[in-house]
Amino acid sequence: MSIFIDAATTVEVQGATGKEGSYWLKHMAEMGTRVVFGVTPGKEGQFVENVPVFSSVQRGMKQHPAELAMLFVPPRFTKDAVFEALDAGIKKIVTIAEGVPAHELLQIRRAALSCGAFVIGGNTSGIISPGKGMAGCIPYWIQRVYRKGDIGVMTRSGSLTNEVTAEIVKGGFGVSTLIGVGGDMIPGTRFVELLPMYEKDPETKAVVIIGELGGTMEEEVAEAIEAKVFTKPLVAFVGGRTAPEGKRMGHAGAIVTGGRGSVTGKVKALEKAGAFTAAKPSQVGQLLKEAMARA
Amino acid sequence: MKLFEFQAKEAFAENAIPVPKGMVATSMEEVKTALHSIGLPCVIKAQVLSGGRGKAGLIQFAESVEEAQQKAKELFDSKHNVRKLLIEEAVDIARELYLAVTIDPVSATALFIACAEGGVEIEKLAAEQPDKIVSVKVDLDWSFMPHHMREITFGLGLEGEEAKQVGAIAKNLFSVFRKHGAELAEINPLFITKQGSLIAGDGKLIIDDCVSDGKYPLSREYFDTDTEYEAALAGIPYLQFDGDIALMCAGAGLTTTVFDLVHYAGGKVASYLEFGGPNYTRAKDAMQLCLKNPSKVILVVTFGTIARADVMATGLVEAIAELKPAVPIVTCIRGTNEEEAFATLRSIGLEPLYETEDAVQRAVDIAAGRHAL
Incomplete structure (x- = not known):
């Protein structure tokens, strides 16, 4: 098993004929992902890598039911594309676009919550269960990063994920499922909402979270551990310990204001709950070993 | 983008919120x-x-x-x-209130925060005396309704004319918030004058750059330094500090982590710059910004996927050829097609490092004069 996506998960790709969409659809299929149809309004009847294209999600769903929607859609069309997938009854949606207006992100998350659906992203490179399935733009071919294994990874970042995951692999481990929740201030799905899936997954022995300054997602993870919602070993790397207050460090969500969202606070909360925290990415492999030995 | 007080108050006035x-x-x-x-x-x-x-x-x-x-x-x-x-x-002040609307990423709603004591540091008050804070969530698709208004005014203990005015201001503040796709629309303090009328004493408005539609063009006054302004015009994330190691990295998370690692290793950052994502082909623009302020070394760390390592290395080599930086450059460029990237870097005599922490240590040593070049 793995979570969210595996070799059996049926996937439809919105924005399938675009530059990014067609490129990554090909890679998703090559890795073994079950891509059942693509969507581009007005391009029905075309094929991308033998995958049929439809003009709407609903039209595709009639012939090829899909469980997961992968959106390669520009920010200004993202809200509509997410709602289209929700309207078609899809419960897992991944959206990579950066720059969706914050108020639309609120509406997207609110709608997903009321439909009982999960929207992963935006501003993410997506999700991958190595060897099984991938939705997004993840270079699964980099073996020293995306090796199959039993560590669940949740991350707010892209290139930092490569950095940290390479350390997990260097430590002798691999990845069960990696989920990029994205770097925006309002991620569609929060770390804490994915923890129960990792808890239930027999193939996930421990979880690594790659957090950063700003927001409260890491603190929520600490609360979930304290409440025994999550009981497996957990190692966290949280970037931005030395970031000055009030400056936005890169991601929209990475800002410390009024003393909230500081890495110190996050690390304190996680350690109090019994999680292991790494000050540097290079410590993650060793800490995983220690955490798993103690479990 | 955070607006100036006068701009926030213009936005308030346009939405019938009284301002001095x-x-x-x-x-x-x-x-x-x-x-x-x-x-x-x-x-x-x-x-x-x-x-x-x-x-x-x-x-x-x-x-x-x-x-x-x-x-x-x-x-x-x-x-x-x-x-x-x-x-x-000047306004004759009898009392001060606090009123703001912001976003709540957890419940995915707008969040009104009100307090009968204005002019305070609201974060501090929220931490120390949370019972003094009135918070009301508003679903964006429901919009602001009369019961939200009542939650706020009854929560503040207001009655009669004052309650009516505060309710109207809250409704109008929600319009400002929605119109500008704001992260925060805050009135602190909200004055109640001795004559019993309400008026916004200060205004803070953080708008969404994605929806501002060019109404507030970037200008120098929004930035602390000339280079930060230039970088913003170029669309390259950049922050200026007072150390001597210029970061030219890719990806917000990785750059922030390199920033930490430099400090752990005893170094000081001159500037934070990322040229990942859509900017990964813009090594020259990035280096030009790095060179605007004095530094002893430029540290390039990337681990790109879509932002391919070979493309970034080629861009860096071209930028060096054209800009001829006087300071040494430490490179740790990895990711998609990294072997090609290493070869490209070696072709001009750069040593491609493989581990981020090695690269950070090298840069810190160079800045401290400990590494022979």
Whole structure:
């Protein structure tokens, strides 16, 4: 098993004929992902890598039911594309676009919550269960990063994920499922909402979270551990310990204001709950070993 | 993007939120005109984006024209990069409230925060006396309804005319918030005057760059330094510090982590710059920004996927050829097609490092004069 996506998960790709969409659809299929149809309004009847294209999600769903929607859609069309997938009854949606207006992100998350659906992203490179399935733009071919294994990874970042995951692999481990929740201030799905899936997954022995300054997602993870919602070993790397207050460090969500969202606070909360925290990415492999030995 | 007080108040006034009569002055000549039009006593408020203006002496009260001109001149001449003053009529204050609407990423709603004690540091009050804070969530698709208004006004213990006015202001503040796709629309303090009317004493508005539609074009006054302004115009994330290691990295998370690692290793960052994502082909623009301010070494760390390592290495080599930086460059460029990237870097005599921490240590050593070049 793995979570969210595996070799059996049926996937439809919105924005399938675009530059990014067609490129990554090909890679998703090559890795073994079950891509059942693509969507581009007005391009029905075309094929991308033998995958049929439809003009709407609903039209595709009639012939090829899909469980997961992968959106390669520009920010200004993202809200509509997410709602289209929700309207078609899809419960897992991944959206990579950066720059969706914050108020639309609120509406997207609110709608997903009321439909009982999960929207992963935006501003993410997506999700991958190595060897099984991938939705997004993840270079699964980099073996020293995306090796199959039993560590669940949740991350707010892209290139930092490569950095940290390479350390997990260097430590002798691999990845069960990696989920990029994205770097925006309002991620569609929060770390804490994915923890129960990792808890239930027999193939996930421990979880690594790659957090950063700003927001409260890491603190929520600490609360979930304290409440025994999550009981497996957990190692966290949280970037931005030395970031000055009030400056936005890169991601929209990475800002410390009024003393909230500081890495110190996050690390304190996680350690109090019994999680292991790494000050540097290079410590993650060793800490995983220690955490798993103690479990 | 955080707006200046006068811009926030313009947005408030456009949505029927009462603000004091005021005028913006950019010169002593305009101060004179403003004083004539506003009258006395008046409040002179430096238009800077940093918080804590009161404590920093950036808000002054004046009862005569001479006093007002003297204080205006002092503000223009201060070290706080004051380019505009807002000159406002003084208000007879009976009480102060706090009212703001922001976003709640957990419940995915708008979140009103109100408090019967204005002029406070709301984060501090929320931590120390949470029972004094009234918070009301509003679903964006439901919009602001009468029961939300009642939650706020009853929560603040208001009655009659005051409740009616605060309710109307809350409704209008929600319109401002929605119209600008705002992260925060805040009135702190919200004055209740001795005559019993409500008026916004200060205004803070953080708008969404994605929806501002060019209404607030970037200008130098929003930034602390010239280079930060130039970088913003170029669309490259950049922050200036006072150390000697210039970061030219890719990806917000990785750059922030390298920033930490430099500090752990005893180094100091001169500038934070990321040229990942859509900017990964812009090594030359990035390096040009890095070279605007003195540094002893440029540290390039990337682990790109879509932002391919080979493309970034080629861009870097071209940038070096063209800009001929006088400072050494430490590279740790990995990710998609990294073997090609290493070869490209070696072709001009650069040593491609493989581990981030090795690269950070090298840069710190060079900056400290410990590494022979």
